[in-house]
Amino acid sequence: MGEYGSDRGQGEGQLRPDGQAEIGPQAAIEGAARALAAGELVLLPTETVYGLGADAANPTAVAAIFAAKGRPRFNPLIAHVADLETAARIAMLDDRALALAQAFWPGPLTLVAPIRDTEAVCDLARAGLDTVAIRLPGHPLARAVLAAFGGAVVAPSANRSGRPSPTTHADAVSETGEACAVTLDGGPCEVGLESTVVAVLDGPPRLLRPGAVTRAQLEAVVGPLAEAADDARRSPGRMALHYAPDAPVRIDAAGPQAGEAFLAFGPWPDGEGVFNLSPTGDLAEAAAKLFSYLRAADRTHPVGIAVATIPDQGLGEAINDRLRRAAGFIG
Template sequence: MTELLRADDAGIAQAAALVRQGGLVAFGTETVYGLGADATSDAAVARIFAAKGRPRFNPLISHFPDADAAFAQVVETPLARALADAFWPGPLTMVLPRGENCTISDLAAAGLPTVAIRVPRGDVPQRFLREAGVPVAGPSANRSGLISPSNAYHVLRSLEGRIDAVLDSGPCAVGLESTVLDLSRTVPVLLRPGGVTLEELRHVCGRIVHPDDHEDAAPVSPGRLASHYAPDLPLRLEAHEVSPQEGLLAFGRALPGAGLTWNLSESGDLEEAASRLYAGLRFLDGEGRRRGLTGIAAQPIARTGLGLAILDRLRRAAGPRSAG
């Protein structure tokens, strides 16, 4: 059962405690209600994908109570700080390279070298985020593909029984998702229009590449690249046998004969498998290369629920690599 919490001191404290314990709590911002979880925990982030029925491990936006907390996770630039001064707290998400001390999970970042950060506007979300004390991943609090929720009852209609609680702060003021701006490239790229307009952004940034620009190739948003984190060792999918020269990404009962094995879930639990996916790929790649292995074989994954997202991610990891 999903608990409806009032946005008072007790409700905010309970919501924050649930997040710290690995739970899922929907919370209102000025844009839409987000489905909050500890962005530093692979297991908690996996629960987001399971609850939403999200078809891919798309990057999730991590929310913070203030700019300093957000920039502690990334490589800050003067332009990013200028945008924060102009639009934070507010409906602007910035995509920046991971910082040296970044604690956001690979699953929340979809294996990319960048993370998406935002400081939402409003007393309740800022108090909640400050009380939580961790970066809070927060995609829209609805089943994937449905309309984003702008009040607590929209959330309950979509996610009742699938999440732990909803922190009810009333209707959202904007009701439209945040603008997403990629600052990891030479020229900023607008990945998603939203609550901060292109004209407002250009007043601070100058030139911005927009997907409709004809002089530039349409940019690829996070989560849609042909290959995200791809291991250096070749990755082979749907393996029914494995050689001693290969590392094995197992699921369920592991195939015999591998030179090295990482089991996503011995019991065949898809949530556990999702939470262990990126760590497993990195382990098999790094340790496998140290041991002189020639590749990685991935056992078949169940094609239901989170299994489809895991398979999507594995196909991307096994996909063509860009030269250089």
Template sequence: MTRRLDATQSGIATAASILRAGGLVAFGTETVYGLGADASQPQAVARIFEAKNRPRFNPLISHFASAQAAFEQVTPNPVARRLAQAFWPGPLTLILPRAPGCCISDLAADGLSSLAVRVPANATAHALLELVDRPIAAPSANRSGRISPVDAAHVLEELDGRIDAVLDSGPCTVGVESTVVDLTDPHAPCLLRPGGVTLEELQTICPHISLPRTASDQAPHSPGRLISHYAPHLPVRLNVLHAQADEALLAFGAPRPTPAPLVWNLSESGSLEEAAARLFTGLRTLDREGQRLGLNRIAVQPIPQHGLGRAIQDRLNRAAAPRPQDGTGDMAP
């Protein structure tokens, strides 16, 4: 059985002790729950792959209590320092060259010469990282390719008995994973994954930031670049104006009449912040209840393509992508 630890001083201390001993602890961030292991211990990192059935060619994000701690493991450039000053702690991951003497295992980095690093804003996560005082590798705390967890109950639904503990800090406030920016070439910053920091916010620091052409199901340069991910059991149909009677509906905006027997509205007021926070819970709920009712698909209404809408659409595109037969595909907080 996986232990469920409260976000108290005692619970955080227990979680830190497990991590330092090479165990696995799921913990909440402002984005989603991550499955943490000491990134400097290859055997501990290997347990993440085993628990998640995760493809070994996908690198992991390492989490830190401070920018100073993160920049001890990578070689920051001026753009990285400006982004860190603006958005850390927060839902932003930076990819930078590994620093000489970096202690993070090759397995966590997939043998790449770069690393993905982040300083989360969640108070419990910060306290845990500060107490552990080591880089913590943490992809999302779910079976690989499945819907990311935004509370401790979601973690236990998929990983109970497969990990040592979950540190329960309550629901995540942002609800979609961190934004990933590749800064390995400081003259050509690239947004690899939209997330909790929007493109518009990034452009205030990096006016010429570029977008990748496509995601890839081949070995990715960064975490979160596999096409098929967030996959519910029911197929997903996007940009639906009129749902059908055999579909569950993931709605957005003011309620409107629909023959769909099951509806989850991301935000009746049209708030993209509320929609992001409710996205993964909505997909889980429609998937579970839709199967129980014998429905055939999840239909999704159009999402505005600005601000957090880009991150929401990115996750929905991946949920609707063709499924790999081996269950691979994964994201990180």
């Protein structure tokens, strides 16, 4: 694990009294960007909380976030970008979204908008939804890493599930630092509260999660906000449904019945309509493939989709949670 800032005592990644960034060695920033590009995790400071960062386009890297946090749920994750231009390439930002971005970015506001580039933020990061949660963080060190990386980075809070979000480098390292190739010390988080989340879709903008940008501030820009309603599932930090295929889903199946596609797990013979989530029984691989394989199976127009039993431990808990929802047992 690499890190810079705290051990060297040079204030790297802090803000100077004049408010300008004192980023520290460019090599450290470039090292974090290289780690992200290699599919590794990076502990990243933002003005809200410390995040556990991964390449948003890489489902295996995203799956590693869920594993590192423990007892995961496949909620949509926020895609962090370096500038508005990158956000507009990834998401379809209408006039209201652009007005909010221009008013509050960089800063603790996340916009939920229709996805434009599905490869830039993978299915797993979006929880299989047709929308993306996106923001431009205010912390200069985070922005420097994002600019060096060049793509979107998902970075949910760096705590293990069920624990408070870390707002210092030391707390973040104690929570999930062992899972990271690089940790960056940006000092204490200025906001210390997860970002406000607003959906800008059909109808009036909806407040999905309150945060540091207040309702009054938002309404001064876009007018009255509606409540979350059905769009709550599109926000991080809320219960979210993943992609549900058209074909009915049958879970804990010993094998396919006539006309069914089959999502296997572990050793299983190849064949027509068989999609093996992980021939070796690797839960991280299965998590990374889950949404894309459900879609692929659905495109064969089967009478149903049977899914093998997935161990209900580690990432398996999250996989089974999503499968039970797809099968209609939850939500």
